[in-house]
Every structure is written in C-alpha cells, then in structure tokens.
C-alpha cells in the first residue's frame with residue numbers, strides 16, 4: 054500500500070512524502086532539517102532510506118532545510134536543470150550533494166516513475182511532479198502556480214491523489230496588510246492560485262474521476278482552511294458533484310503532519 058501526506062504545508066514551509074513498501078520520496082524541504090527529520094521519524098521513515106528529494110523550485114519555503122539535511126544524509130536531489138543550477142548558485146545545497154536533472158520524461162527514482170511539468174510561478178524554473186509507484190498508484194502535486202495551464206491539468210488528471218495549492222482568499226489578500234506590489238505578485242499569473250481557481254480545477258478533476266484531493270500551500274496571512282474547503286464545496290455543488298462522497302478533499306496542516314492518504 055502506498056501512502057501520501059504532507060509533513061508541513063504553507064507559506065512557512067512545504068514538504069510532502071510519497072511512500073510504498075519502504076521506498077520513499079520527499080517533495081521539497083521548506084523547514085529546517087531538524088523539523089523535517091522529527092516529522093519523518095513520527096512517520097517511521099529513516100532519512101537515509103529516502104530514495105530522493107524532488108525540488109519544485111528554489112524559494113526558501115521549499116528548500117530551507119536542504120543544505121543542513123544533505124550535509125548529514127547522502128540523498129540525491131532531483132529538479133530541473135535550471136533549478137539545480139540556481140540551488141548551487143545560491144549555496145542552498147552543499148558542494149557534495151548529488152544533483153540529478155529531470156524534465157518531462159518519466160525517470161525511475163527508487164522504483165517510482167517520476168516526471169516533472171512546468172508551472173507558472175516567479176521562480177527560475179518551477180515545476181510540479183507526477184509520480185507513479187511500482188504498484189501503479191499515482192500522485193500529482195502542483196504547489197506554486199499563478200494559473201492552471203492545460204499542461205498542468207493534463208498532469209493532474211487521473212491521479213489517485215492530487216495535491217494542489219489553494220493559496221489565498223481573494224478578499225483576505227486584497228483587504229490584508231501586504232503591500233500593493235506583493236498583492237499584485239501573488240494574484241498574478243506568476244504567483245499563486247486563489248481558492249476559487251483551485252476549486253475550479255479540483256471540480257474538473259473530480260468530474261473526470263479523481264476522488265482524493267489534498268489542498269496545500271495555504272497562506273498564513275491570506276487564507277483559512279475553512280475558506281479553502283468552502284470554495285471547493287461550493288464549486289462541487291454547482292457542478293453536481295457530491296462532496297465527501299464523490300471526492301474527499303482535505304486542507305493540509307500548516308505545521309503538522311496531515312492525515313495520511315492510503316492508496
């Protein structure tokens with residue numbers, strides 16, 4: 054049986070785990086190595102047993118723990134060629150780190166078939182990942198994107214679990230304390246998904262067969278789990294989908310391990 058969860062999720066740090074039969078991959082490590090290892094320990098995963106760490110992009114909420122972690126554990130890092138170059142340029146990984154480029158081609162990483170797909174975000178070369186386990190269970194994860202492109206949608210379709218960001222509530226962002234330039238950046242095509250955009254994508258996925266959705270990367274300042282969940286419920290009901298029956302949706306925990314999806 055495969056399992057998926059986030060160790061923590063949100064603007065203060067992101068990290069997800071996909072595991073099957075003792076083989077495991079992490080996606081990002083945006084809090085300290087220590088917090089990440091504590092979370093891994095409570096899931097019964099040894100750091101040295103990780104088959105790889107997939108990195109979506111170089112922003113600190115995705116890589117903050119990498120440098121220290123990689124100094125103690127020789128786990129290979131997979132990301133796009135340009136993201137790896139940026140991690141090196143910014144000294145976000147130790148010189149000894151094993152850095153392996155991946156792209157849209159499916160490659161085998163510790164028994165998982167992994168492919169990367171581009172997302173529109175203000176990073177050097179941001180990507181999401183589609184990961185298939187040896188037993189054919191599929192995770193699709195996209196956490197930093199200003200809009201859901203056709204290519205992103207194609208990669209999210211027919212996954213056993215979809216992890217999609219639901220970053221901000223439009224009203225909270227626009228009436229909140231962020232400076233105007235930052236509000237514009239977040240709401241731009243190179244920023245993040247608002248709850249309604251995420252809910253629209255989720256509803257399309259559910260009508261084509263997806264029945265497990267993990268809403269992630271919720272903003273601490275500009276969102277609440279209840280608002281993200283409510284947006285999805287409203288969009289589903291409008292599309293004739295029965296929430297909790299046709300599809301189970303959860304909002305990820307910010308600082309804790311979220312309930313595990315068993316696939």
Ligand SMILES: [Zn+2]
Pocket residue numbers: 110112174176197
């Ligand atoms: Zn980012």
Ligand SMILES: [Zn+2]
Pocket residue numbers: 064067112114115196197270
């Ligand atoms: Zn982020």
